[in-house]
Amino acid sequence: MSERVVPEGRRQRSRPTKQGAVLSERLIVETALRLVEQHGAGALSVRRLGAALGADPTALYRYFRNTDALLLALADELIGRAQEGWTATGAWREDLRSMGLRIHASYLTQPQAALLAAHRTTGRPHETRAVETILGILRDGGFPDALAVRIYHSFVDQALAFAAQDAAASARPPLAAADAEVWHAVYGRLPADTHPNIAATYPLLAADMRDSGYPFALELTLMAAAALHPDAGR
Known part of the structure; x- marks a missing residue:
C-alpha cells in the first residue's frame, strides 16, 4: 500500500462490494485476520485482501495508508477483544x-x-x-x-x-x-x-x-x- 489514506470522515462507501457487503474498516480488519490465520503473513497484501473482499484493492487506501497500518489495526483488534466484557x-x-x-x-x-x-x-x-x-x-x-x-x-x-x-x-x-x-x-x-x-x-x-x-x-x-x-x- 502507499501513503494515500483518506480522512476518516470521507472513508465510508455506500456501494456494496462484489460480495454484497459495504466496505468498512472493521470489515477489512476482520477479513485480514481470517486470511492471516488461513494463509499466514503472506496473506496480508492488497491483492489478496481486495480479492477476499470483492473490492478493488485501491479502495483499501481509503482506510489504511499501508500494510503496516493495517497490521497495527489487527493488533489493536486483538487488544480490544481482550477487554470485551471485562x-x-x-x-x-x-x-x-x-x-x-x-x-x-x-x-x-x-x-x-x-x-x-x-x-x-x-x-x-x-x-x-x-x-x-x-x-x-x-x-x-x-x-x-x-x-x-x-x-x-x-x-x-x-x-x-x-x-x-x-x-x-x-x-x-x-x-x-x-x-x-x-x-x-x-x-x-x-x-x-x-x-x-x-x-x-x-x-x-x-x-x-x-x-x-x-x-x-x-x-x-x-x-x-x-x-x-x-x-x-x-
Whole structure:
C-alpha cells in the first residue's frame, strides 16, 4: 500500500462490494485476520485482501495508508477483544490477573496474527484504553506512579512475550510436536550421574512443559508487585 489514506470522515462507501457487503474498516480488519490465520503473513497484501473482499484493492487506501497500518489495526483488534466484557472488581491483584489472562488468551485465538503483531505498539484506541485501564488499576490500588509504570511495563511485556511464544507453538503444530518429543527423546534419557537434577525432576519437568508457563509467571509477577506495595510491610 502507499501513503494515500483518506480522512476518516470521507472513508465510508455506500456501494456494496462484489460480495454484497459495504466496505468498512472493521470489515477489512476482520477479513485480514481470517486470511492471516488461513494463509499466514503472506496473506496480508492488497491483492489478496481486495480479492477476499470483492473490492478493488485501491479502495483499501481509503482506510489504511499501508500494510503496516493495517497490521497495527489487527493488533489493536486483538487488544480490544481482550477487554470485551471485562469489569473491574476493585481488587488490584485480581483485576491485573484477569486482564493479563485475557490479553494472553486473545492473542492465542489468532496465533498467526500474534506472531506478526504481539511486539508492536499500535497507538490506536483499544491499546490506549488498555494502557489507561491497567495504569488505573495500579494507581487506584495504591502504587505510586513511578512504581505503577514499572509494574505496568513488566506486566504487559510479560503477557505479550508469552502470547508470542505460545502462539508460535499453536501456529506451527508439527514444530511444536517435534519440540515436545525432545523432552522424552533427550531429557528423559539423560543419566543421573551426569545430569542429576534433570533425572530427579524429569517426570515433573516433562509434564509441566506441556502447558504454557504464563499463568504461573503471572502469579510470580503479582507476588512481586504485592511485595513492593507501599503497604507490604504493615
